[in-house]
Amino acid sequence: MVSSMEWKRYYSERAKALKASEIRELLKMTQKPEIISFGGGLPSPDSYAVDQVKECIDYVMETKAKKALQYGTTEGYSRLREFLADYMKKKGYNAKPDDILVTAGSQQGLDLVSKVFIDKDDTVITESPSYLGGLSAFRAYLAKIETIPLQDDGMNLDILEERLKTGKKPKFIYVVSTFQNPAGICMSTEKRKKIVEISLDYDVPIIEDNPYSELAFSGEPPKPILAYSKGNVLYLGTFSKTFSPGIRVAWVCGPTEIVRKLTIAKQSTDLCSNVLSQRTVYEYCHRGYLEENLKKLRKMYKRKRDIMLKAMEDYFPEGVKWTKPEGGLFLWVTLPEYIDTKEMFEDAIKNNVAYVVGTAFAGGKNTMRLNFSYPSDEDIVEGIKRLAEVIKSRIK
Ligand SMILES: Cc1ncc(COP(=O)(O)O)c(C=O)c1O
Known part of the structure; x- marks a missing residue:
């Protein structure tokens, strides 16, 4: 003993x-x-619309408490998925609710992407610099990270292409496309179109992580890379920086087939995302508060x-x-x-x-x-x- x-x-x-x-x-x-x-x-402590959030939570608890306290589907709350499919359509991608998986933050999305795509010693290409939480997720699944330098208008695509011509084929290219964490850089529309072509030419998918595009200081942000995709881009969006990080609601959007696979991967992680949070977020968006x-x-x-x-x-x-x-x-x-x-x-x-x-x-x-x-x-x-x-x- x-x-x-x-x-x-x-x-x-x-x-x-x-x-x-x-x-x-x-x-x-x-x-x-x-x-x-x-x-x-962190978002500013003054960024939260506390009264409006309270109104939404109260509404959910007064009218739908028994549903909000129950398990939900792994895919996510249906009304929120419909809302998000519409939102993605406005961003230029013709999404159906089945192309959306609600996750507990984009960090969970990154973990699920890693779980589904990465075997030990697989290569993942990222920008340099890139998001720390993305790098940690890929490394946790024993990926080898190779970096491509950022320029003022996004990843250096000449270097990316050179890299893809030689060396081991990567599993995917990870891009934080808009007002990037950590550098604040925004990929130009020209480069968004070009990286889609490169991804198709070299048969390497793109994971686009986009938490910040709604925080554009003037005018409209560029359309996501996903808007130019031909089935080769998977997109991660989140309410963390536009509503609340503590509420833990985010989504993955892309080809139905891969969203389904991620859903199966999520089943063994947490069965479903927080239902009260999802219903609150839906109410908040539906009432125009977002x-x-x-x-x-x-x-x-x-x-x-x-x-x-x-x-x-x-x-x-x-x-x-x-x-x-x-x-x-x-x-x-x-x-x-x-x-x-x-x-x-x-x-x-x-x-x-x-x-x-x-x-x-x-x-x-x-x-x-x-x-x-x-x-x-x-x-x-x-x-x-x-x-x-x-x-x-x-x-x-
Ligand atoms: C680029 C990027 N991706 C993903 C995340 C994770 O966000 P969350 O899990 O709160 O949705 C963050 C958070 O800072 C981020 O900057």
Whole structure:
């Protein structure tokens, strides 16, 4: 008889490869109240339409409580799927409700995509930099990540094509198409059309992850890559940045066949997404509150972006570059090559300011991501001042 079980001896190969994220450890240091953190990715605490959400929850509980508290179908609440199919039609993709799977956040979508497509040592192509949670999901299924640099108008497609001509065929190309996390970059329409052609020419599907397109600061965002697809693109959308991340409602949209496969994969994960959440989200959208509140969010985030850009202009030293996003929650800073943002992190914490190091996103050592949605307007200016001091102390 054993006196105590040594659990790790029983870990799967996959579990052995799972490591606590170094970045999350770094971010733990940013929890102190005196620190102004540009590190998180949270919506503004002022972004939520609390009264309207309460009205929707009350309505669901008063009129549909027994259904809302029951198990639902794995595919998702039918009215929400109809709404989302219509929404995707307006975005240029002729979706039917059967082409929609509701998920518990897009993060679950990324996990299900990985579960369905990735075998050990498969290659996945991503942008550099790319979304940390996407990279973690692919790595958790033992994929090898290969990155293609981002340009001001999206992934460098010449390099992508060169890569696809040679080397091991990847399982898919992962693209955060619009006001990207982490860099804030938006892929041009020309490149959206071109990447669809490349995907077809080289027979490699595209996973398009698009949480930020509704947060465009002026005008309409470009149509998703999915709108130009010929059965070769799978799309992930979410209510996390437009409504609430805590409500955990998102969706996958694409060819019926693959949506069905993902649904089977989801069955063994959670049986169904939260029914009360889905019904609340449906009511919120159906009553026009999503659109109404988005107008407020776009204005608020544009203001915060402007405040951050102005503070950077005012305080950052020469030799520092940054993106100027037209939407979303993030911008990307590139320091002179000799500055390592991971080494600089401790100085930043000492000066009570935090960011996420670029290497977390498969970006360069001299880069960092800054979030402008969460800190208050005053903290953005003060935090940038503090960060500028830290950078200046390292500039040669
Ligand atoms: C690019 C991208 N994809 C997916 C997610 C996950 O979003 P959620 O699971 O809240 O829908 C995020 C969240 O920050 C993101 O930035």
